[in-house]
Amino acid sequence: MARINMVQALNMALGSEMKRDDRVVILGEDVGRDGGVFRVTEGFQEQFGSERVIDTPISESAIVGMAIGMAAYGLLPVAEIQFLGFSYAAFDQLFVHAARLRSRSRSRYNCPMVVRTPYGGGIKAPELHEESSEAFFCHMPGIKVVVPSGPYTAKGLLLAAIRDPDPVLFLEPTRLYRLIKEEVPDGEYTIPLGKARVVREGGDLTVIAWGSMLERVMKAVERYNAEVIDLLTLNPFDAVAVLASVKKTGRVVIVHEAPRTCGFGAEIAATVAEQGIMDLRAPILRVTAPDVPVPLSKLFDYYIPSIEQITAAIDEVLRY
Amino acid sequence: MPNDILATFTVRRLTILNENGNVDDALMPVLSETEIRRMYELMILTRTFDERAQALQREGRLGTYPSTLGQEAAQIGSALALHHSDWVFPSFREMGVQLTLGYPIHRLLQYWSGDERGQVSPENFNIFPMCLSVGTHIPHAVGAAMAARYRRDPVVVVAYFGDGATSKGDFHEGFNLAGVFRLPVVFICQNNQWAISVPLKGQTASASLAQKAIGFGFEGVQVDGNDVFAVHRAATEAIEKARSGGGATFIECLTYRMADHTTADDASRYRSPDDVAIWRAKDPIMRLERFMDLRGMLKDGYVEQTKTFATSTIDEAVRTMEAIPPPLTAEMFDHTCAVLNPRQVRQREGG
Ligand SMILES: Cc1ncc(C[n+]2csc(CCOP(=O)(O)OP(=O)(O)O)c2C)c(N)n1
Ligand SMILES: [Mg+2]
Numbered sequence: 001m002a003r004i005n006m007v008q009a010l011n012m013a014l015g016s017e018m019k020r021d022d023r024v025v026i027l028g029e030d031v032g033r034d035g036g037v038f039r040v041t042e043g044f045q046e047q048f049g050s051e052r053v054i055d056t057p058i059s060e061s062a063i064v065g066m067a068i069g070m071a072a073y074g075l076l077p078v079a080e081i082q083f084l085g086f087s088y089a090a091f092d093q094l095f096v097h098a099a100r101l102r103s104r105s106r107s108r109y110n111c112p113m114v115v116r117t118p119y120g121g122g123i124k125a126p127e128l129h130e131e132s133s134e135a136f137f138c139h140m141p142g143i144k145v146v147v148p149s150g151p152y153t154a155k156g157l158l159l160a161a162i163r164d165p166d167p168v169l170f171l172e173p174t175r176l177y178r179l180i181k182e183e184v185p186d187g188e189y190t191i192p193l194g195k196a197r198v199v200r201e202g203g204d205l206t207v208i209a210w211g212s213m214l215e216r217v218m219k220a221v222e223r224y225n226a227e228v229i230d231l232l233t234l235n236p237f238d239a240v241a242v243l244a245s246v247k248k249t250g251r252v253v254i255v256h257e258a259p260r261t262c263g264f265g266a267e268i269a270a271t272v273a274e275q276g277i278m279d280l281r282a283p284i285l286r287v288t289a290p291d292v293p294v295p296l297s298k299l300f301d302y303y304i305p306s307i308e309q310i311t312a313a314i315d316e317v318l319r320y
Numbered sequence: 321m322p323n324d325i326l327a328t329f330t331v332r333r334l335t336i337l338n339e340n341g342n343v344d345d346a347l348m349p350v351l352s353e354t355e356i357r358r359m360y361e362l363m364i365l366t367r368t369f370d371e372r373a374q375a376l377q378r379e380g381r382l383g384t385y386p387s388t389l390g391q392e393a394a395q396i397g398s399a400l401a402l403h404h405s406d407w408v409f410p411s412f413r414e415m416g417v418q419l420t421l422g423y424p425i426h427r428l429l430q431y432w433s434g435d436e437r438g439q440v441s442p443e444n445f446n447i448f449p450m451c452l453s454v455g456t457h458i459p460h461a462v463g464a465a466m467a468a469r470y471r472r473d474p475v476v477v478v479a480y481f482g483d484g485a486t487s488k489g490d491f492h493e494g495f496n497l498a499g500v501f502r503l504p505v506v507f508i509c510q511n512n513q514w515a516i517s518v519p520l521k522g523q524t525a526s527a528s529l530a531q532k533a534i535g536f537g538f539e540g541v542q543v544d545g546n547d548v549f550a551v552h553r554a555a556t557e558a559i560e561k562a563r564s565g566g567g568a569t570f571i572e573c574l575t576y577r578m579a580d581h582t583t584a585d586d587a588s589r590y591r592s593p594d595d596v597a598i599w600r601a602k603d604p605i606m607r608l609e610r611f612m613d614l615r616g617m618l619k620d621g622y623v624e625q626t627k628t629f630a631t632s633t634i635d636e637a638v639r640t641m642e643a644i645p646p647p648l649t650a651e652m653f654d655h656t657c658a659v660l661n662p663r664q665v666r667q668r669e670g671g
Contacts, residue, residue, distance in 0.1 A: 033590045034517035057487030057523045058454050058515055086453060089489065124383050124434060125584075126412070127452040261663065290667035295652045297383055297434030302649040 003181045009151035010040045010116075010172065013158040014078065016188060018048055021076065024162060027054040028063055028080030037082060038118060038177055064090035064115060068097050068167075071113040076162055084119035084171065085128030091136075098167040099142030111167045114158070119147075120212050120257055121304060122175035124297040130174070131294055132258040137169050138235040138267065144168045144193055145234040149214040151182040153232060156191030164193060173212035180215065196238035198245065202227035205251035205282075205317055208242060208268060210234065213255045213305065220310035224318075234264050242268060243276045250281035251317040255305055260288040282320035285313045331531045333574075334554055335544040339602055341610025349553045353617065359400065359548050360612060361626050363392040363605050366416035368630035369425065372638065373415075373432060377583045381642070383434045386413045390546070390578030393604030394510045395480075396420050397551030398571070401559050402478060407446040407468070409461040409479040411454070413510070417480060423447060425637035426644070435647055446475075454515075455485030458494035458507070465498070465505035465562075476562045477505045484515025486532060487523050495570070499536035502567035506558045507533075509570070510545060512577035517590040533570035545573030546604040576602070 004012070018024045026041055032055035035042030045053040056063050060081055067077040081087040087094075094115070101111045121130030137145050146161055146168055148154035154172070161168040200218070204225040209217040214230050221228055227245050231237055246252055252272055254265040265286040272284055287305045295303050336347045351359075370389055376382040388395065395416030402408065402421065410417055415428055423441060431438025431450070439449040451457035461479035468475040485491055486509065498505050511529055513520045526532060533540030541558075543550040551573055558569035576599035580587045587596075612618050653660060653668040660668065 029515075030517045032517075035589075037516065037584075055518050055522055057518070058484040059487045059489070061489050089456070126384055129452075260667075290653065291661075291664050292652050292656050292667075296436055298647055299436075299649065299652045300434075302652060 001183050001185055004151055004184050005178045005181050006148070006151045006154045006172070007038055007040055007177050009155040009182075009184050010158055011042060012184065012186075013155040014041065015044065015047070017159060017162050018044065018052065020188075023074065023076040024078060025052045025054065025070065025075055026078050026080065027056050027067065029056055029058055029082050031055060031080050036080060038174070040116070040172075041080070060086055060089040061093055064093040064098065067113045067115065068093060068101065068111055071111045071167075072101060072109045076112055078114045078116060078162060081115060081117040083129045083131070084117045084133060085131040087115070087117055090115075094137065094143060094167070094169070095140050099140045102166065103142060110165055112165050114161045114168045114170050116158075116170045116172060118174040118177070119171040120173045120175055121294060121300055122212065124300075127296060130300070132256070132289070134171055134234055135258060135262055135264045138264055142166065144236070145171065146193060147171045147173065147211040147232065147234060149173070149211055149230050149232070150176065150180050151184050153191055153197075153230070155184055156189050157193070157232060159188060160190040160193050163190065168193070171211065175212045176215065191232065194233045194236045194238060196229050196231045196233070196241040198227060198241065199230045200226065200228040203249060205253060205314060206242070206245040206249045207253045207255060207310075207314070209255040211257065213257050216305065216307060217255050217310060220307045220314070224314055226314065237268065239271050239275070242272065243279075246272055246276045247279045250279055251320065252280070252284045253287060253310070253313045253317055254284065255287045255310055257289055257304055259291045260286060261291050263288050282317040285317055287313045329531065329534050331528050331534075331540060331542060333528075333542040333544070334550045335547055336549040336553065337547040337607055337611055339607055341607060341612075341614050343549060343611060347553065348549060349556065351549075351552075356612065357617070359396055359552070360605075360608055361630070362396045362400075362416070362420050363548070363608065364626050365630045365633065366392045366396065366419050367605060368627070368634050369415060369419060369428070372634045373429065374579075374583060376429070376638070377432075382429065382432045384582050384584045385432050386582045387577075387579035388413055388415050390599065390603065391510050391512060391575050392416050393548035393608070394508075394545040394551050394573035394575050397548040398478070398508050398555040398573070401552055401555035403476070404444075405446070405473070405475050406559070407448070407461070407464045407475060407477040409448045409457045409464070409477065410450050411457065411481045411485065412450045412452050413482065414450070414480045418447065421445060421447060425634065426640035429637060429641040430644060433641065435644075437644075437647060437651070455481055455488035455490045457481070458485070458488075458490050459497070461505050461507075462494045462498045462503060465503035466501060469504060474563055475504065476559045478508060478559070479505065480508050480510065482515060483509060483511040483513065483520055483523055483529060484518070485509070486529055495533065495536040495568075498568040499538050504562035504565070505568045506555065506562055507568065507570045508555065509572045510575055511572050512575050514577045514581070514587075514591070516581045516585060517587075519591070528572060530570060530572040533568075538568045538570065540570040540572065542572045542574055545575030546602050546607060548604060548608055575604075
């Protein structure tokens with residue numbers, strides 16, 4: 001056990017998996033010599049060599065495309081896209097190929113790769129470095145979308161993602177990279193994909209969040225009898241855990257950093273409406289960013305859901 | 321014969337001004353003393369801007385900032401070849417280009433302070449917003465060139481990008497279209513030999529970037545990017561060729577990124593100070609100064625006056641920038657679409 005931050009936890013997970021399994025290779029921009037712009041792959045090129053830790057040219061489409069080829073051949077590539085905002089060039093490879101290789105070849109080929117990428121805002125970075133477009137990727141049947149919320153979940157989920165037989169998009173909340181330290185076991189452990197965790201028990205309402213919003217939600221709920229669910233995997237999301245909590249509380253607030261329209265909150269709300277409406281005592285509320293492009297730092301605080309907006313939504317559902 | 325040679329090619333490399341300040345007279349473009357002074361003054365202005373921006377970043381008054389240090393000749397030499405009606409598609413490290421074209425200095429600072437309003441280019445300019453997504457603006461330049469030709473406008477379009485951008489699909493797709501349609505576009509690559517921590521040889525196995533153009537059916541030329549005269553000559557020729565219907569040209573300006581990638585980077589992790597020292601000796605401003613000195617152009621405290629003027633110009637811009645009231649929340653909504661949808665209207669009002 002050591003108290004470490006998320007960058008260290010991810011580094012630990014990747015390092016131990018590379019030692020355990022020589023099929024694991026890392027590729028991406030600046031992942032080698034520089035150890036990644038956030039240092040997640042620090043030290044690996046010296047340790048494992050440049051055949052396993054590959055500094056690529058700036059070619060997002062080919063990074064993901066190559067990872068697909070490597071995975072189909074039998075390796076376990078962990079590709080890094082430097083920021084989620086630069087993954088869009090690889091959309092074609094993800095949606096047209098990674099998501100469908102198994103289906104198109106009727107499981108003759110599969111694609112056991114992980115695409116890791118920093119996502120989300122709050123780091124005062126330039127344009128396109130603070131995107132939260134997770135919902136796009138949840139609309140790609142065949143790809144899992146995973147979002148850790150701290151060092152402990154980061155390690156366990158990354159190990160599970162690498163060992164998963166299908167493609168996983170692994171979104172690392174940039175704001176949390178060095179913000180939180182947690183006790184993380186030295187040895188291997190996995191956190192199953194598709195399972196949420198209840199991080200706080202409560203009876204009056206259920207607040208659902210993921211990634212960096214979880215940290216904010218935990219501050220917002222301090223004086224409420226709120227149950228908080230950290231989804232961890234967005235696709236497939238743990239509807240069982242969500243519905244069980246709603247059955248208990250009857251009130252739901254969903255918080256995400258992405259814009260509202262077609263954000264992942266809509267999928268959760270629809271599921272609760274379909275399968276849990278009889279348990280509801282209040283309208284389902286979403287606290288989200290507005291429907292605008294992610295602004296630069298001077299406006300970012302107005303963009304990202306604030307603690308006040310979260311508590312206002314909580315107060316609102318508690319009126320019922 | 322079944323085994324004929326189908327094509328051979330050569331790639332030119334142009335240098336005019338050497339490190340001692342001497343020029344090749346046969347290649348030297350015709351430039352008046354005033355024009356040469358203007359080059360020098362803009363290079364000093366760019367460097368002064370850059371030093372100030374880095375200092376402001378350290379004080380927390382600007383966000384992450386990418387330095388232009390060492391790339392002044394490539395930027396000023398090429399931008400001075402443009403006409404006012406030409407269109408420019410910059411990446412994020414071309415502040416010297418914007419300064420040359422007369423973009424308001426305080427707006428450049430405003431942008432790097434984290435305020436989108438700094439991207440508003442003045443009405444009488446055709447400068448696109450800086451493109452942070454590497455290389456993705458190259459097809460836009462090609463499209464604008466297509467439109468200019470459709471309108472029969474005597475307009476040339478210039479796209480600026482780095483060596484790393486040549487690895488993007490957008491580079492290859494854009495270049496291909498420029499070749500196929502023989503468009504009035506000039507591609508200017510500042511090959512500063514680094515893309516964050518990846519050196520040029522990690523970006524391409526090609527002996528030069530310039531030769532990539534040949535595969536797309538147009539000319540590529542490498543110029544000494546620290547030689548403002550060579551850059552200016554190559555850019556002028558390419559722009560005039562494009563204007564007269566001769567199609568696209570690719571200019572590779574071979575230069576060096578003297579600073580860290582951005583203020584968020586630490587280049588000492590991946591490159592040796594010895595390499596940087598080699599390039600410090602090739603400083604583009606020093607080279608031009610030597611040339612001017614040999615011609616007696618630096619007399620009467622000219623260098624000091626130029627630097628003092630640049631400093632006061634930047635001081636003024638910093639004051640202007642810092643006097644701008646912070647953006648209101650509505651700002652974030654108002655330019656999303658010509659007409660906001662009902663949901664955006666509600667959100668804008670805080671609902
Ligand atoms: C599509 C895309 N991928 C990755 C990045 C992250 N990134 C920012 S600058 C940079 C290197 C760019 O190198 P180059 O094109 O040579 O330009 P330079 O920084 O040297 O001016 C990278 C990888 C980005 N901005 N856009
Ligand atoms: Mg470069």
